[in-house]
Amino acid sequence: MRIVFLNEIDELWNPYLEKLKRKFPDVEFISSKDYQNPEDYVSKADGIVCTRLDIDTLKIAEKLKIIFIPWTGVDSLPIDEIKKRGTVIVSNTHGNAEMVAERALTLCLVLLGRVVEFHNNLSKGIWGDGTRKKYYDNFWVSLRNKACGIAGFGKIGKELAKLLRVFDCKIVGFKKRSPNSEDLELATKITTNLEEMILESEVIFITLPLTDETEGMFDWNVLSKMKGKYLINVGRGAVISEEALYRALKENILGGIAIDTWYHYPTVDRTVILPFSYPIHTFKNVILSPHVGSSTIEGFKGMIAETFENIVAFLKTGKPIYQVDLKLKY
DSSP states (O other), X not given: OEEEEOSOOOTTTHHHHHHHHHHOTTSEEEOTTTOSOGGGGGGGOSEEEOSOOOHHHHHHOTTOOEEEOSSSOOTTSOHHHHHHHSSOEEEOOXXXXXXXXXXXXXXXXXXXXXXXXXXHHHTTTOOTTSOOSSGGGGOOOOOTTOEEEEEOOSHHHHHHHHHHHTTTOEXXXXXXXXXXXXXXXXXXXXXXXXXXXXXXXXXXXXXXXXXXXXTTOBOHHHHTTOTTOEEEEOSOGGGBXXXXXXXXXXXXXXXEEEESSOSXXXXXXXXXXXXXXXXXXXXXXXXXXXXXXXXXXXXXXXHHHHHHHHHHHHHHHSSOSSOOOTTTTO
């Protein structure tokens, strides 16, 4: 049995890898810690640990049985090609859910509290919005007792619901699968109808993965019905139509939006890049965050720990703890 790590093994990963070697001395673990080019060993790999995988590497891995992704989203994998193989398992983790939920709440409070707007103004000596026309022009919005919709009531959605309950929020969860007992315990209501969730919510959180079904789900037809509502996206950027989002902001439909997941990302050749094609950053009711929802030491340790738990379970039983449904892509 051979497991190849295509990601860099640093001080966070190393203790887990060393423990794995001791626990399974008959398994060959190939990583950058001991090998100069781990990718050279992919052709005979039974398992691959990676953050992304291209089609060419997948084709070389003829013996591949399982792919371990150290986070939740699998849109960095060639899922359609993996499905064609028919026998390859994809395993992900949910160890960052608490941190992503905390980030979603943070973005919400910053957006509703007009924190960035007031900070930018006050740094120039301008108090509030600077108009002083009416005393309530400088009001901010409290999250207390708000009706909050959560689009995607998985692990992150559930953790977010726990946090929102502290603010006495009504929680309307949206999910396609049938609700379980934990869903019904945490949410005021679970619906499979997106429009119903939007209609009943004042603040809407997106924690959805990117799939064929969710891509562009929040299009103009949906956003045009969100007059005065607030939107926070910590799922995937492409769940929201970018053109429709710009239009909804320009036509003053949305109360505001805070975004942590985007449409464009830096590359090796282009490290400085705007994450959008439309100038959504020009609106004062927009909060930008550079996809750092799980970028905490706790978040990374949680993802790494669950990655190794998946590896151990696979080596013992042939199945990981968390297995992605390749048809649903989550």
